Amino acid sequence: MINSTKKVHFIAVGGAVMHNLALALHQKGYQVSGSDDEIYEPAKSRLEKVGILPKEFGWFPDKINAELDAIILGMHARKDNPELLRALELGLKVYSFPEYVYEQSVQKQRVVIAGSHGKTSITSIILHVLAYHKKNFDYLVGAQIEGFDLMVKLTEDALIIVIEGDEYLSSAIEMKSKFLFYHPHIVLISGIAWDHFNVFPTFDKYVNAFEELADGIDKGGVLLFDETDEILKVLGEKDRAGVEKMPYKKHPYEVKNGKVFLETPNGELQIELFGEHNMKNLQGAKLILDKLGITEEMFYEAIQTFKGAAKRLETLGSNSNTHIYRDFAHAPSKVGATTNATKELYPNRKLVACYELHTFSSLNKEFLPHYDQKLADADLAIVFFSPHTLEMKKMPALDKEEIKAYFGREDLLVFTEAKELEGFLKSQNWGQSNLLLMSSGTFGGMDFVKFAEEILSLPVS
Missing domain, CATH: 3.90.190.20 (Mur ligase, C-terminal domain)
Incomplete structure (x- = not known):
């Protein structure tokens, strides 16, 4: 692994993904510290359990010293944060969390799931199926998933990382969409519908972020997109040298008496997911899993036990x-x-x-x-x-x-x-x-x- 960082400090450690990343690095054997002006449950108890919870809430520049290998800056921290200013004064490397995740996965096959809607569900389906078949992989997902202790996993030996790619800005000093830092080999965009009005004041600026993500795929990469989304179809069909285009639409299904059945080559298959949008999510996940070595039979076997991500229907x-x-x-x-x-x-x-x-x-x-x-x-x-x-x-x-x-x-x-x-x-x-x-x-x-x-x-x- 190129990155040999051992001592890491989090500025704004209490966020949902930030505290999960801190826990993942702690599991990896790193020396982790952090600060925040407020930390709520469940982050508070989880950080306390492993000795990472700050003794006092607030910002303490004396926590920042030249022995730290990296500073990870959360979006909650402002440009004038005292700890950030001290880190910059010392010339320490300051990462947003997506930058740091990339550093941790630079030698892995990177799969990024993006879109205005559905990205958590699609990522969750992929993780569930891979785990069901006992595959070795790393991940970052934006919700707690049944069967997974953390929302982030980073190891030395996994050859794949599946990342939920958020279009929101990365940090106060990196005012770019998070997903632009992952440099993915495989990208899925589930749909484009204007969101985050506070940082994307026009629809065009919002769409441009997704176009930049797609344009950044290297030769030999893959772009999957929902072909029923008119805006996304235009973006997805654009020619990009050496990039495979894979449009998709909803998986065939039927609803009977409050139950959902997938239409498969081997007949009907009952699942827990429901709704046309989730049938699109399921189909997109299925196509990505095929790229990761999961056959159709393996997919249908595993999807029967998927119950969904927390807070998603x-x-x-x-x-x-x-x-x-x-x-x-x-x-x-x-x-x-x-x-x-x-x-x-x-x-x-x-x-x-x-x-x-x-x-x-x-x-x-x-x-x-x-x-x-x-x-x-x-x-x-x-x-x-x-x-x-x-x-x-x-x-x-x-x-x-x-x-x-x-x-x-x-x-x-x-x-x-x-x-x-x-x-x-x-x-x-x-x-x-x-x-x-x-x-x-x-x-x-x-x-x-x-x-x-x-x-x-x-x-x-």
Whole structure:
């Protein structure tokens, strides 16, 4: 291995991927330290368990010294961070986490999964199938997956690394998309739908990031893309010297009585995944796995036991009348696809879909029109936002009537108080009705599991 780094310090160690990378390097035998101004669960307990949790929260320049082989800078840290300034003063090598992951995988075959939606699910499917067949591989994924202790694995001997490639910026001093630092051999782009309005102020700038990723594939590489996405098809069909183009679309499937069956050469095969978007995700993953030596038979054997990634159409609870789902959906395309998938699975049940406006983009009046008709498949559509969140983000106030217009539904219900929303949902008759909760937040502090239990215990008529 070219990289012989042994002492690494994390600035902003508490982030989801950052603390997982810290744990992965600790497992590898590195001496790891870190700082942050706040660290929440589960990162706090996980770092404490292995002795990496900072004794005090805050930034301490005296932690930075010439003995450190590398500094890994999280996106949460600003340009004027005292530890960063000290590292630059000493001339130490400062990496964003994608830069460092590349340094750790420079001699591996690098597979990057990108796209505005579906990248976590596709990456998760690939990891599950490889693990099922006991293949040796490294990875980086943006969610906790059943059967995997960490979201990051870096070893000396694995010849493959599968990376969920995020288009968001890398760090305060590397204002480029994370996925541009991985220099992949195989790239899959699942779709392009404008997101991260705060760092991509125009759709063209957003698309340009994905085009730069595709243009950076070396000769002999492979580009897979969803051919049903009109923007992506144009980008994917562009000629690139020595790069194989592999367009794909949804895997054939059928829904019967709330169950999903893949149509395979050997007949129907029941799986846990559902929704047209997930059938595209599954097909993309299948094609990549073929490139990694997984046959069609091996794929179908393994996919039967895949239950999905955490917070991606995750079942919170169910009974004979009601199924309650949670999803991380926040961008318009994700909200639309998730709502459609849930209704498709149970077309004869009433669907109550609740969506929280939580991110900078989703709370921005210039971006909100992109949510038009994204809750159209819900029988009862609800939007929640917190005025306090707007104040914290220093954004203009939102009006309930404005939100109804943005979503294109006069019958849209809009809540701004968490207790009021919970009370309304508990007052509903849940006979033959499903609930979908979509947010990258918590609906003002909702305990999802407990709330689902309370809904499922209500009498129905």
